[in-house]
Amino acid sequence: MSAANPPSSAKTSLVPPPDAVAPVRHPDAPAPGTPLGAHYDLCFGCGGGQPHGLHLVARAGEGVSVTAEFTVKPAHQGAPGLAHGGVLTSALDETLGSVNWLMHVIAVTGRLETDFLRPVPVDTVLHLDARVTAVHGRKIYSTATGRIGGPDGPVAVRADAVFIEVKVEHFIENGRQEEIRAAMDDPDQVRRARAFEVNP
Numbered sequence: 001m002s003a004a005n006p007p008s009s010a011k012t013s014l015v016p017p018p019d020a021v022a023p024v025r026h027p028d029a030p031a032p033g034t035p036l037g038a039h040y041d042l043c044f045g046c047g048g049g050q051p052h053g054l055h056l057v058a059r060a061g062e063g064v065s066v067t068a069e070f071t072v073k074p075a076h077q078g079a080p081g082l083a084h085g086g087v088l089t090s091a092l093d094e095t096l097g098s099v100n101w102l103m104h105v106i107a108v109t110g111r112l113e114t115d116f117l118r119p120v121p122v123d124t125v126l127h128l129d130a131r132v133t134a135v136h137g138r139k140i141y142s143t144a145t146g147r148i149g150g151p152d153g154p155v156a157v158r159a160d161a162v163f164i165e166v167k168v169e170h171f172i173e174n175g176r177q178e179e180i181r182a183a184m185d186d187p188d189q190v191r192r193a194r195a196f197e198v199n200p
């Protein structure tokens with residue numbers, strides 16, 4: 001086994017350890033059915049101000065779950081008339097990322113594994129559903145599906161993920177200064193970030 005190609009480590013396993021606990025919905029989480037809105041206007045996944053983005057719209061579900069829709073546009077093609085797999089994975093990633101908000105936890109994707117079960121044509125609405133299954137320390141285990149033909153249609157894509165809880169400093173210290181300064185100057189963005197600080 002070469003160092004450049006290490007084995008898939010137990011450290012990044014997608015299976016929660018035996019002492020993982022059930023996720024807890026924050027008391028101030030929005031009621032089921034409430035749109036979550038974009039966490040950042042320029043986010044590729046959900047930002048309304050991102051012309052190249054997916055414009056995914058997520059709503060709170062029951063417990064620690066969300067539903068979302070993403071419409072596949074011609075700009076999202078891989079093969080002629082079919083969605084690119086990486087774009088579909090991005091939609092799953094964004095949906096899984098938004099579900100952490102219901103626990104009032106900021107988290108980033110550590111590991112994400114996608115199964116592609118059916119091709120997804122351009123103009124299809126992908127009906128996404130994501131939920132947290134377990135929490136272990138800073139690790140959040142979650143799973144998502146994307147269905148076509150309606151919210152109860154066949155599963156076209158699915159994913160399992162581990163997200164890692166981070167502080168807001170993760171973004172402030174690692175993001176490009178230009179965008180961080182702009183985010184800090186946006187009262188809405190600061191309010192969103194503060195919500196995590198006052199309701200840990």
Ligand SMILES: CCCCC/C=C\C/C=C\C/C=C\C/C=C\CCCC(=O)SCCNC(=O)CCNC(=O)[C@H](O)C(C)(C)COP(=O)(O)OP(=O)(O)OC[C@H]1O[C@@H](n2cnc3c(N)ncnc32)[C@H](O)[C@@H]1OP(=O)(O)O
Pocket residue numbers: 011012013039040045093094097098106107108109110111137138139162164166168171172180183184189190193
């Ligand atoms: C006013 C300005 C405000 C600006 C803020 C703006 C918005 C903020 C609000 C919300 C935004 C939040 C999310 C966005 C939502 C959706 C978008 C989709 C999500 C993404 O697209 S996000 C981008 C891709 N993502 C990354 O860019 C991560 C890069 N990466 C790192 O930044 C580090 O790598 C990190 C932080 C992950 C860990 O680093 P670290 O040093 O903090 O943690 P450490 O190593 O100590 O691990 C602690 C425990 O996690 C386990 N662990 C570690 N790494 C793991 C892995 N990969 N897989 C599985 N488990 C892992 C260890 O095994 C240990 O587990 P144990 O405790 O059991 O030992």
